[in-house]
Amino acid sequence: MVQKYLFFNDYSEGAHPRILDALAKTNLVQELGYGEDSLCVEATHLIKTEIANPGADIHFVSGGTQANLTVLASLLRPYESIVAPITAHINIHEAGAIEATGHKIHGVPCADGKLTSESIREVVAQHTDEHMVKPKAVFISHATEVGTVYKKEELEAISKVCKELNLHLYLDGARLGSALVAADADLKLPEIAKLADVFYIGGTKNGALIGEAIVIINPSLKENFRYYIKQRGGLLAKGRILGAQFLELFKDGLFLELARHANMCAERLSRGIAECGYTFLAPSSTNQIFPILPNSVISKLKQSYGFYVWTKIDEKTSAIRLVTSWATSERAVDEFLADLKKISRPS
Amino acid sequence: MVQKYLFFNDYSEGAHPRILDALAKTNLVQELGYGEDSLCVEATHLIKTEIANPGADIHFVSGGTQANLTVLASLLRPYESIVAPITAHINIHEAGAIEATGHKIHGVPCADGKLTSESIREVVAQHTDEHMVKPKAVFISHATEVGTVYKKEELEAISKVCKELNLHLYLDGARLGSALVAADADLKLPEIAKLADVFYIGGTKNGALIGEAIVIINPSLKENFRYYIKQRGGLLAKGRILGAQFLELFKDGLFLELARHANMCAERLSRGIAECGYTFLAPSSTNQIFPILPNSVISKLKQSYGFYVWTKIDEKTSAIRLVTSWATSERAVDEFLADLKKISRPS
């Protein structure tokens, strides 16, 4: 059985061709190792401009779990803990990477993948003395695990409660590009850089071969961060390949352009699926959508397309996850919709 | 001051052009994530053939520290420790990555970067009860940190004592290519695969963009290894890029060919330096050499070349480290030697 198209995730292909070209063009120039090369330096400058924060520290690492475990290890003393949505990647899908650095995660129930300022306040209020851990970091994803995005006022409220309660706010931007250009987005990069203490800009899921750019805003969190990267195995000898890619992504807007394409494909998919009469698990405006389909329809779709069944809804229906990317062709989208229509049509 | 050439290390350039081509050629094919793609599968087969062990488990990760900390975390119970040369990369140059997984390293003094079976036996004999840690893994590098290689009978003796004392033998092969084709090498890959419990084949320092291939021989150490990779942040979403590279390196001998070039350049350097009357810190036969030079000569060389001063020998002389690679040009070598001759000549 050969499948027509894989909607499993946004890393089914290699890199955007311009990224590969950038690697090839700089390939034989001798550079210093470990991210001290001229490409990383230049990419760092571009990102600082993009976030409108010349004082930020930028560090490149190879992937999202690496970014999360390194940042969180750096933010916390041994007895401090992390408040996160119960669906958070660090809480479910990182094989206990954060606990392996010694820290507890408080998984806060939420329907839409988002924390609220109230939920943060509540967790902190419950932890009153040294018999319990002490919440100190707040972890959010933008876009979230279910494709939603934070509105500006939501993030402002979270940031405010973090400052009030002396918590560090860390934003996982594995799909930050998609979130920034979502139809309902009203949060720009410079605003995120004002509201979060640390965040990362995801490359892997937005056209890079590998790579995430960790951005440290809060000056008190900058010291000796490279030690953490090295100690956790994230300091690439050829750090240049991370610099070269981010340079290409940010030198003329490629980063957002790729995200726009991914979102456009997802929206087209959503519209078509809705037209077939189906509903969705959450109101995603980014490149992951979660339509709820009859199990019989899912089985038939699986013969031609690759995707994950996300969660059981009831005995007869489940939510599936469809992910689009910079590489998704509109033809694949249309073909999927046509097949869905055919399958769904009462015979 | 623009330098003529950098001998800092073997990762000053990107990848060998064939590696980049391989990435480009497979770039747009949709593949599964996390190393379950067809390229990793194929590369795995090639490596199993190369090591003559069809039952081995192969896992690809992005770098050497990542490989070391993941493997050692998997080998040990919390109270178990590692015997290693005092100069070992894990003991000095990984920012405490191994201790961060909870384990003590016994740094055994040695002149040539090599453990002996006797030194292992001695460390084990000193650890007699539960007030002390319990040595359980032996860590060696081949080639070593000072460019030397293990002879077959040395590795056999180490392997034997490990089996006798119920220790796991782990070989760090960051520069395994160079060691395999060293002039004084009598150890082949299939032999290493018989003598070690786990080892890794280094790609980063031998022509790859990034990537090391962890090879698990001992069946009792294979279980759930992917959990360790994921938990430590080493499971790349686009694992395909590791597969594609190792496929290229091993499909027709490129791996050893690149190492041969690096060693040839190093030997040419060594010969020329010796002809100037200088001696060496250790008898390296691989792509790192450590000539001992007057500090005044070092200062002048530094105006034109990049390299590290390795260690102070006495008030007037120091050992420097020169590293060659697949990308080193013979012209750079000859120019360096000509400059050295000029500088060294009594005026």
Added chain:
Amino acid sequence: MVQKYLFFNDYSEGAHPRILDALAKTNLVQELGYGEDSLCVEATHLIKTEIANPGADIHFVSGGTQANLTVLASLLRPYESIVAPITAHINIHEAGAIEATGHKIHGVPCADGKLTSESIREVVAQHTDEHMVKPKAVFISHATEVGTVYKKEELEAISKVCKELNLHLYLDGARLGSALVAADADLKLPEIAKLADVFYIGGTKNGALIGEAIVIINPSLKENFRYYIKQRGGLLAKGRILGAQFLELFKDGLFLELARHANMCAERLSRGIAECGYTFLAPSSTNQIFPILPNSVISKLKQSYGFYVWTKIDEKTSAIRLVTSWATSERAVDEFLADLKKISRPS
């Protein structure tokens, strides 16, 4: 304000006088250190007889958190996790001690402090691959944090599912004495020793000065356990004082006798409180009870008695925790009830 009596916990006093006498009597005999003394040996024999398992391994440590973190560190590989009631002591009241050993706890919601075989099965079913942790240990308390006990058939069901799913079952017996002699108890020590892989018998909360006896039943979990104790700081130089106390507790039934007194006091309190018309948070049959009282009544009681307000029920009422012990006098109980009656009486 001097309080008439403290119902804060079951460790407000020192040790039962017989325990102090036992320490005094053996005080000047020279013994080996670290639990290898004759008193520990003898206490070990007594406990093996009591649990009807001559092959068990017994180790003494100073407290409950020490016992829990040491045992769980020994049971798990780094990627493995623990299923526990959300109210579990390890999940809430040990300052992240378990996460500090690197392991995630799955806090399972439950009303009565108890896990069920179904809830365990469900957690395991959700963890399907190496992107997630792998549940491997089940943690239960008997008596639970809210004073309830497991019935024999409940523990049998849990033990069965653990065996089926290859999980280690660990029972925290901080208040095991009280659980064993609870009015609704149908579980005896030898049965627990058949159903659990590891458990501990709590001394601190049942008359000892300090001390818990860890009992390892499953032979595969016995190896090198003393290394874990030493590494975690739990190996007392004068281990003899733990041996002496458990010897006294188990030589003629003192352990259960003290628990019976504590339960009797709690039952008397419960009965009296119920007679005043109040209800309870959970149906405790052990030495912790959780009556729900109007906040105004609580305030007045606080002027004369020490106790914790456990949880808010609604705007006007809260559950408090009252704990009795071997040292609680019936007079204190009666005085408390008389005062409660007076306070509760409509004036």
Added chain:
Amino acid sequence: MVQKYLFFNDYSEGAHPRILDALAKTNLVQELGYGEDSLCVEATHLIKTEIANPGADIHFVSGGTQANLTVLASLLRPYESIVAPITAHINIHEAGAIEATGHKIHGVPCADGKLTSESIREVVAQHTDEHMVKPKAVFISHATEVGTVYKKEELEAISKVCKELNLHLYLDGARLGSALVAADADLKLPEIAKLADVFYIGGTKNGALIGEAIVIINPSLKENFRYYIKQRGGLLAKGRILGAQFLELFKDGLFLELARHANMCAERLSRGIAECGYTFLAPSSTNQIFPILPNSVISKLKQSYGFYVWTKIDEKTSAIRLVTSWATSERAVDEFLADLKKISRPS
């Protein structure tokens, strides 16, 4: 074979009778748990007076390894390391407890168990960047593992280099009593409290049943220390028993009185052994001595006395360790010396 006397260590007996009396006298008074009782509060006041530092923080824990791992975990960020004598208890005899908290120990070779300011400076100088750990704490024992003590000027030099290099100085006082009253001692408690950032006063090896008093001098290291104690399993429910003991030890000089007796016995042993013509491993002035004896003499002594053979000197001789304590009788000392004389006499 019944042995006449055990010189294995200074914890072969229980507690000094006055300690047991103190426990008995306060036994039935109701107190708060976890070290918040009136006895701990009072003991804390006494110790602050004794060290002439009213602002110090005092915390009681059950043993030395517990103290060391808790303090060092609190002092360090994950990438920071500890400089210690190679013979340090934390480096050899704590089963990797410190590495289990994630930190590397630099074991500095030394003949007499003591660090020097130069050796500290040297270790720091070797650690230059984020590829290596960053030395941040200095660990010393007073008395040392081989019975020697720091002279005032030595400790001043160490303290000075620590301040200069921004290192925390931690002094392990397991045998601090003995060190303070050593014949060659010129360091008083208030001076130690001025020179160290943190230290502990050992109770277990100087007459207490269990217990060490951690003293935090440096204000920046005080915050949230109780979280560390709880997380590492060191917060005793009946913390009162630690308070009661230190209260007794410090209320009228018992602490130093017991140490003086132990030292006197050791000195008497040393003198007698020297009179037999034997030499010593190190010039101990405290309650541990290390005479070098012929193996044949050792064998015969072992028939009547318990002690450890410390280290092999050559084929025919070894150093043994003899430890005296508050409980050692002069008669036992004299009997040992008489037997040694008999055994040593040429027949």
